Amino acid sequence: MVAILLLVIPLSQIGLDVYTPALPEMTAAFDASNELVQNTVTAYILGMSVSFIPTGLIADAVGRKRVLLAGAGLLALTSVGCAVAVNLTLLLGMRFIQGIGASGCLLMAAAIAADRFRGAKLVSVLGLLGAAWGAAPVLAPAVGGFVVAHGSWRLVFVLFAVAVAAVTLLVAKTMPETLPAHRRAPIDLRAAAGVLGEALRHRVFLGFVVMFGLIGAAQMVFGVVGPFLFEGGLGFSPAAYGLVALIVGTANLAGELACGGLAQRTTTRRLALAAWSVMILGATTLVVSAETVGVHGWVITLGAALVLCGIGVLDPQSKGLAMGVFDRNIGLIGGLVNTCCYLIVSAAMALMAYLPESSQAPLGWFYLASGVAFVVILLVTVRQEATPVASCSAVPSQPDSPR
Template structure:
């Protein structure tokens, strides 16, 4: 399990690095192109939306052709997108090439989830998913620091050149270390009718939709923070790119530490009960932060501490909801993984777009959007999961 977790985690790391590594450059990109902060945030929105929609392609492809081919194709597309972003001459061009990156990076999110489902279920799958999350958690801690170093030496365009190199390394890793986990006899043909039928079945499944959207709005709070924090920390609190990178990394520590306890806590408490407890904690800390902001007490320390605690709660929610959403759909793990990933990424892109018009460079709009994500996740938990949680509280 250790080797599988490391390989899948390193593959899944490419997508988050494409987000986190260039965050310190967002204010400089706005300055270089002579455009607004909201326009530059569209480079993230475009990435997230393309990333989400493309999962509907890679999931069925993974069920039909196996797990390795979609990964290789996604890495090729991601590499081309990174090259285009390196040479972008306008913010509109950068948005387009970032979306192209997202089209490739999606494979590296959806296919590893399906591989986990091929190999394990239940708490064992949660442990492997948490191990993957541990590797991914390196991204928000190291990628912004690496990006600020690259930017200081060579400018923001070199960040995308580095991402090209990272994609090539991931390609080599896939070819040499990742075996195929879906044998030919278990593969299913691709047909529009089957996809529509399978998607409709999943969309009508209350447990699948509830777990997917609960995790999705938890992830959406990350996306809002990612899109807003570079400007808030630099503009309102006066941090340097390196200072921002350190502050950003602190917020990730709570998530990755808690995620490593998800499998153990799932065995002790029941996995669905764990989701409920985690969402209660996340919403409580997010609303406390909103209260502090409305009272004019949202200092840098207060934001860092309360987001640390909120993200720690999400650390047990997100890997657990990913596993539970797929548990009853092993025969269509690729489609279920891709549809779940699409819904989650669209939720993130939607929240960024909704928060954009209110963004003014201060912390309050960012905190308000995060609190809104928490309230939606809490309402979904109360409305869609209580019966299932209590019926299977030992599971």
């Protein structure tokens, strides 16, 4: 079962990243502006954002397997729709619906693991799933760039549809249902709304959620800005840009692995401060280099890699802080955390799509602003007294905070 989940969980991230090396080519194909084509990424993330909570509620009522199959099937079908889209409006619509399907794959992989395993075994399995998810943005752009260089952006979507269909068939044939009927809960919208409403009034929780969203946004914007900087500004081929994305993604994955390896060896505060410093150093490199050396491929790669390495540490830390506030209704709270995060990411993507891409300065300033906002919110939030939410937490608890 774990092997199947390792194939399922990266699908949502592959769908986000695999075609980004083709964004400049798609701009020419549709005779559209850069910002409109970049919004195909925003539409996908927005689709994920609005469906996390309802997907979780439905899965608790009808079981995991059916929701996973529906999500994966929708992901495959809409990928075909993207491949044959005749105009940008249709492509944007397909990408939004595709995001809805992707949310089911992401959520159900973790839910199935939690159904089947407990304790140290669950932690181990979730670690493996996290590594598989983290590897997707490293490898997907490189593969997508190779396909675009030897085929077209439409072929990227076709091949992705085939891959998702193969995983869907494997799930249908071999994956058992992990949520038995006696453990299922009917959908109670009033109760769910009450839990969500009280959580949204919890200031400490909201602070940690915004921090997680800011870091998530900073983590993803390179994927929509990078292709135009390297392919449009520097004349890189899609395959060459894919290698750049591979370098930057590897730095991000290295940060995530470092977070796991160093979390038990140093304090949360020291680890977060070191990672934040690396992020700010990379952002400063991008801003300063834009004024001194101009658009330079290796300098941009270095700055982005430093930023993404720091983010690789801060991302799991900030999510852990948000998820650690409550000890009940974790599935629903987790859906809320993901929803808020992806809404912030969607707003950031829309903003970056309308900023000029003639230099790395806007990207650097975005990273700097995100980093400063992150640390300000962190300092304000951890000083507040955490007031438990009755319907979300069974016993009074304090949120995890930097030590």
